Amino acid sequence: MSSTEVPSANAPDNSGGPDRVWSVDEHLDDVLGAIQPLEPIELQLPDAQGCVLVEDVTVPLALPPFDNSSMDGYAVRVADITGASAEFPAVLTVIGDVAAGFGGAQEINVGPGEAARIMTGAPLPPGAEAVVPVEWTDGGSGGGPATTMRAAGTHPDDSTGEVRVHRPAEARAYVRAAGSDVKAGDTALAAGTVLGPPQIGLLAAIGRPSVLVRPRPRVVVMSTGSELVQPGEKLEAGQIYDSNSFTLTAAARAAGAIAYRVGAVTDDADELRATIEDQLVRADLLITTGGVSVGAYDVVKEALASVADEDEPGSGVDFRKLAMQPGKPQGFGSIGPDHTPLLALPGNPVSSYVSFELFVRPVIRALMGLQDVHRTTVRAELEASEPLTSPAGKRQFLRATYDADAGTVTPVGGSGSHLIAALAHADSLLVVPEDTTAVEPGTEVEVVLLTQ
Numbered sequence: 001m002s003s004t005e006v007p008s009a010n011a012p013d014n015s016g017g018p019d020r021v022w023s024v025d026e027h028l029d030d031v032l033g034a035i036q037p038l039e040p041i042e043l044q045l046p047d048a049q050g051c052v053l054v055e056d057v058t059v060p061l062a063l064p065p066f067d068n069s070s071m072d073g074y075a076v077r078v079a080d081i082t083g084a085s086a087e088f089p090a091v092l093t094v095i096g097d098v099a100a101g102f103g104g105a106q107e108i109n110v111g112p113g114e115a116a117r118i119m120t121g122a123p124l125p126p127g128a129e130a131v132v133p134v135e136w137t138d139g140g141s142g143g144g145p146a147t148t149m150r151a152a153g154t155h156p157d158d159s160t161g162e163v164r165v166h167r168p169a170e171a172r173a174y175v176r177a178a179g180s181d182v183k184a185g186d187t188a189l190a191a192g193t194v195l196g197p198p199q200i201g202l203l204a205a206i207g208r209p210s211v212l213v214r215p216r217p218r219v220v221v222m223s224t225g226s227e228l229v230q231p232g233e234k235l236e237a238g239q240i241y242d243s244n245s246f247t248l249t250a251a252a253r254a255a256g257a258i259a260y261r262v263g264a265v266t267d268d269a270d271e272l273r274a275t276i277e278d279q280l281v282r283a284d285l286l287i288t289t290g291g292v293s294v295g296a297y298d299v300v301k302e303a304l305a306s307v308a309d310e311d312e313p314g315s316g317v318d319f320r321k322l323a324m325q326p327g328k329p330q331g332f333g334s335i336g337p338d339h340t341p342l343l344a345l346p347g348n349p350v351s352s353y354v355s356f357e358l359f360v361r362p363v364i365r366a367l368m369g370l371q372d373v374h375r376t377t378v379r380a381e382l383e384a385s386e387p388l389t390s391p392a393g394k395r396q397f398l399r400a401t402y403d404a405d406a407g408t409v410t411p412v413g414g415s416g417s418h419l420i421a422a423l424a425h426a427d428s429l430l431v432v433p434e435d436t437t438a439v440e441p442g443t444e445v446e447v448v449l450l451t452q
């Protein structure tokens with residue numbers, strides 16, 4: 001990197017004391033190391049979308065279940081239409097209709113010199129060896145080539161009488177063979193598959209109404225701060241609107257969670273503790289924002305100190321400083337009888353969002369049992385009118401826009417962790433490493449894509 005690199009004197013303090021500063025990677029390892037995927041449950045197909053399958057699903061019946069037509073046309077015997085042409089059509093007796101869903105195909109038996117009208121998806125009747133599309137015939141009209149089949153309801157006579165076939169066809173032409181998609185006993189989907197729309201469709205096609213999956217985590221998001229007012233309400237002096245709970249609830253949902261937004265809780269440890277205890281019942285993961293710094297009203301630390309069950313291994317919430325900007329103060333641990341994981345994020349809006357992207361999103365995805373828990377990162381050339389500066393010893397995450405065609409990344413707004421508007425116009429985070437204090441335009445940098 002053609003940028004200013006600072007010596008290791010600025011590296012995080014790893015001494016283990018109260019002033020210890022953890023690196024982003026150490027914190028992420030600790031957080032993810034404490035997360036187990038949620039226990040599998042049986043979910044109805046519409047609810048299983050986006051979830052990870054935990055069973056191998058075996059095909060109970062072949063697809064298609066029976067030989068069927070891929071065209072609207074006539075089911076015929078091959079020998080009857082050998083050598084047929086427009087000038088010398090094969091004239092066949094129409095013995096009836098076979099429509100999709102028609103269960104009585106066995107009653108229609110196509111004998112020599114006979115044809116049955118057949119619709120796309122309808123079972124091939126006994127005796128028939130091929131299907132000729134209606135466009136290869138006169139459609140029973142006695143005239144030239146047909147373009148469509150006339151509706152059985154308005155033209156019942158078309159199911160009887162004669163049809164002229166203008167072209168020969170090979171055996172099995174326009175026939176979709178039973179089992180040509182999957183066979184009974186095949187593995188339809190293997191454990192570990194993420195259920196997207198086509199996978200849900202396959203499960204439905206083989207008749208499965210529900211499957212065993214890891215569920216979406218239920219994530220409760222609450223912001224803290226006595227200055228916070230809900231959008232729509234009147235702002236008094238010194239108050240601001242609560243945006244974090246909206247941002248992070250939306251982010252949790254986008255990450256795959258079932259997200260519950262709890263409005264802002266005031267800076268009162270008892271109230272916060274009571275709210276957290278109330279919310280535990282519906283939470284697989286709790287997220288708080290604010291109150292984790294060193295201020296006199298930073299109550300999250302105080303409240304969480306006694307919500308935790310200290311007698312149980314794995315309980316309790318640790319607060320630490322990370323070598324990153326934004327997002328320096330962070331809390332992580334588990335609380336309540338079920339050791340529900342909790343991440344306490346800093347209150348500054350950009351800090352809480354960047355912290356969510358780096359730590360909470362991977363947790364949500366790990367709870368879902370997904371293998372790939374991280375955002376896509378790419379390398380891009382810095383496009384800027386002047387060099388970027390970054391604090392020594394901290395990994396900085398600047399908001400940016402990424403141009404995939406040009407292979408460039410451009411910072412949006414400054415580095416301040418209160419810059420909500422710039423964040424809303426960014427699609428990526430530009431990463432400046434801990435040992436770099438300046439980055440020249442044109443330098444290749446790492447970029448975290450917030451959309452993939």
Ligand SMILES: Nc1nc2c(c(=O)[nH]1)N[C@H]1C(S)=C(S)[C@@H](COP(=O)(O)OP(=O)(O)OC[C@H]3O[C@@H](n4cnc5c(N)ncnc54)[C@H](O)[C@@H]3O)O[C@H]1N2
Pocket residue numbers: 223224225227228240241242243244245264289290291292293294295298326327328329345346347348349351417
């Ligand atoms: N003396 C020090 N002060 C601060 C330090 C420090 O090390 N020493 N760290 C700074 C850093 S870095 C951060 S980040 C913040 C974290 O503070 P808290 O987590 O305690 O957050 P608050 O004080 O509650 O709020 C900070 C800021 O963000 C606004 N905020 C909070 N919640 C919301 C919300 N839901 N929606 C919109 N805006 C919100 C709040 O009004 C404050 O302006 O501490 C620094 N201070």
Ligand code: MOO
Pocket residue numbers: 324325326327328329346348351352417
């Ligand atoms: O770490 Mo704070 O998140 O820099 O603003």
